[in-house]
Amino acid sequence: MNQLTRPVGTYDWVLGPDDAPVTLVEYGDFECVHCGRAYWQLKRLLESFGDELRFVFRHFPLTQAHPKAQLAAEAAEAAGAQRRFWELHARLFEHQDDLSPHAVLELGTQVGVEPRRFALDILEHHHLAKVRRDFVSGVRSGVNGTPSLYLNGVRYDGTVTFDELSVAVQSAPKASPSH
Amino acid sequence: MSFTAPSPESTGVLRHGLKAGQAAPDFSLPSTKAGHRVQLRDGSGRPTLLVFYPLDFTPVCSSELGLFNELLPQLSGLGARLFGISVDAVPTHLAFAADHRLRLPLLSDFEPKGEVARRYHVYRDGPGEGFAERALFVIDGGGTIFWSTVSPIELGPGAADALDALERLTGRAADFGAPLQRREARP
Secondary structure, three states: OOEOOOOOOOOOEEEOOOOOOEEEEEEEOOOOHHHHHHHHHHHHHHHHHHHHEEEEEEEOOOOOOOOOHHHHHHHHHHHHHOOOHHHHHHHHHHOOOOOOHHHHHHHHHHOOOOHHHHHHHHHOOOOHHHHHHHHHHHHHOOOOOOOEEEEOOEEEOOOOOHHHHHHHHHOOOOOOOOO | OOOOOOOOOOOOOOOOOOOOOOEOOOOEEEEOOOOOEEEOOOOOOOOEEEEEOOOOOOOOOOOHHHHHHHOHHHHHHOOOEEEEEEOOOHHHHHHHHHHOOOOOOEEEOOOOOOHHHHHOOOEEOOOOOOEEOEEEEEEOOOOEEEEEEEEOOOOOOOOHHHHHHHHHHHOOOOOOOOOOOOOOOOO
16 A cells, blocks of 8 residues: 555645645654654755645654654644644754753744643643544555655655655656545 | 665575465564563464564664554554564564564564574575565464565555455454553653
């Protein structure tokens, strides 16, 4: 299995236009070093392709290997509830060295969340279900590690570098409406 | 760590793995569970998922073992046993498991080297090799292979197909609604 089983929808965090010819979905873990490296490659990729590329991030925390990943994922969703998802997503990957609860709360404050609501959302796991749904959709779609990338609904098995991804984006098979 | 492609001169042992419908060779191997050897045919009638992998200490958080380790609750919920198996000795397995917080038992196909992998037709014995393929076997409670796959060394197969096979075998759906296993204090 290497196909996205859950189409991109209104429940997703999406950057870029819905009619972009190529959609890239990432299943990622904020504590994973490979995802941290991928963040910079993908950032450059998005800058390079502009409106030609739509990017979606879904959570895939490996909670056993990465004890801080679940909290970071729920924090990103909590920031998203206050319209700061992408800002915190960036900070988390840029500060993987410290994802302690205190540090994550501080990062939230830096991107402008209302801190009490942010902390309460995390403490009471208001966004756990969404993180879990992302994870399950990843498992069913054949995620085989983190990051796992899907280009127009098909898992990308190349190296996660700007150069290789650029080639893959340019030659991605045409999107079907559900992707 | 990367692996080179198999040598085109490699001949002999088939590395496509045993297939569904074939008997799963029985084995008794040392494991990371203290004092326990693991026997495939343990009389429990439980299905088994065997995860063959090349070597300990190759990248894990982004790999197959990390993924199956994460899915232990779902697999146990289906009544399945889950084992990782490589040619590494038990002390190496223990260090590897501790380093990467792996809870699944790791079996040591160390002496004779790769014998179980050979019997499952997943042993790579070309020049510079001497380890198992990335292979998954779902074995039913009676010891017959229900489903199997072999993946290129550099490409993990993911868990979707193995999970689907176990669900078909057991007639049950994996339960992802269980509470997370918390390991750290609440913030």
